[in-house]
Amino acid sequence: MEVNCSWVREDMVLRGQEFVMPQSFFHRFTGNQTELITNLIFPGRDKVLTLSTKLALLILLYCNTATDVALVGGGNNPQPGEISLAHNGVLFLDELPEFKRTVLEVMRQPLEDRVVTISRAKFSVEYPASFMLVASMNPCPCGYFNHPEKECVCAPGVVQKYLNRISGPLLDRIDLHVEVTPVPFSELSNQQLAESSNNIRERVINARLIQTKRFNSDSGIYCNAQMRSSDIKTYCKLSEAGNTLLKTAMEKLGLSARAYDRILKVGRTIADLEASENIMPNHIAEAIQYRSLDRDGWAA
Numbered sequence: 698m699e700v701n702c703s704w705v706r707e708d709m710v711l712r713g714q715e716f717v718m719p720q721s722f723f724h725r726f727t728g729n730q731t732e733l734i735t736n737l738i739f740p741g742r743d744k745v746l747t748l749s750t751k752l753a754l755l756i757l758l759y760c761n762t763a764t765d766v767a768l769v770g771g772g773n774n775p776q777p778g779e780i781s782l783a784h785n786g787v788l789f790l791d792e793l794p795e796f797k798r799t800v801l802e803v804m805r806q807p808l809e810d811r812v813v814t815i816s817r818a819k820f821s822v823e824y825p826a827s828f829m830l831v832a833s834m835n836p837c838p839c840g841y842f843n844h845p846e847k848e849c850v851c852a853p854g855v856v857q858k859y860l861n862r863i864s865g866p867l868l869d870r871i872d873l874h875v876e877v878t879p880v881p882f883s884e885l886s887n888q889q890l891a892e893s894s895n896n897i898r899e900r901v902i903n904a905r906l907i908q909t910k911r912f913n914s915d916s917g918i919y920c921n922a923q924m925r926s927s928d929i930k931t932y933c934k935l936s937e938a939g940n941t942l943l944k945t946a947m948e949k950l951g952l953s954a955r956a957y958d959r960i961l962k963v964g965r966t967i968a969d970l971e972a973s974e975n976i977m978p979n980h981i982a983e984a985i986q987y988r989s990l991d992r993d994g995w996a997a
């Protein structure tokens with residue numbers, strides 16, 4: 698998984714053990730800016746806001762006791778929430794299932810529309826909210842579900858209850874679901890086969906250039922993640938083989954219409970990362986893999 702493709706702006710949820718710590722993620726995410734980012738890991742609003750301006754409005758919300766007003770905005774005298782402060786930047790939610798479900802649910806509309814509307818009796822205000830959502834979670838409360846060597850000690854039903862804290866409709870709106878499994882030491886120490894971060898970075902920069910050119914004439918969007926349904930129809934055409942593959946996956950995995958659009962968008966991005974003009978069947982196959990959490994029988 699090219700975590701660096703996060704720069705291409707797709708929303709994502711990372712599910713895995715302890716190494717999915719924000720520090721390690723942001724290390725990948727920003728390369729040599731780790732030190733700055735590590736400062737962001739610790740709660741301290743002033744620090745976050747000051748640094749955010751330097752880092753293209755990178756905003757981190759670490760506190761899972763956040764209220765829905767803090768997250769999406771509101772109040773008697775409406776104020777923007779974290780999602781608007783993270784406009785054109787990143788909103789990182791660590792330990793996603795620890796947030797109150799009602800708090801997370803209010804993000805559904807802004808994730809779709811990229812704006813948030815706060816209505817009051819006599820007026821309504823609209824704040825921009827085009828942010829990239831990155832969320833992390835454990836596989837289960839004990840942390841070892843699906844672990845290759847250690848055993849999960851959660852009681853029956855506990856894993857499902859934990860997953861149910863995040864609704865299917867919310868998950869549906871997240872482009873990439875990434876199951877992060879532990880890497881054996883032998884693979885960690887074998888650097889030969891891995892593509893270097895610098896190479897991946899080059900490809901990501903190139904993909905962003907391709908996207909900038911693609912949407913040059915459209916003032917509303919500048920990357921694949923922001924495509925509307927009509928744009929998806931224009932820019933995400935598949936070959937017959939790609940169509941058949943996607944149709945089969947939709948039926949087999951019971952994916953929603955929203956997941957269908959997400960797969961096409963992510964497929965377009967994967968093709969851009971390979972500088973491929975057309976979306977090939979292997980790009981679609983990879984995009985389908987990133988819907989892994991749709992298959993776990995998520996809560997309705």
Ligand SMILES: [Zn+2]
Pocket residue numbers: 837838839840841842849850851
């Ligand atoms: Zn467990």
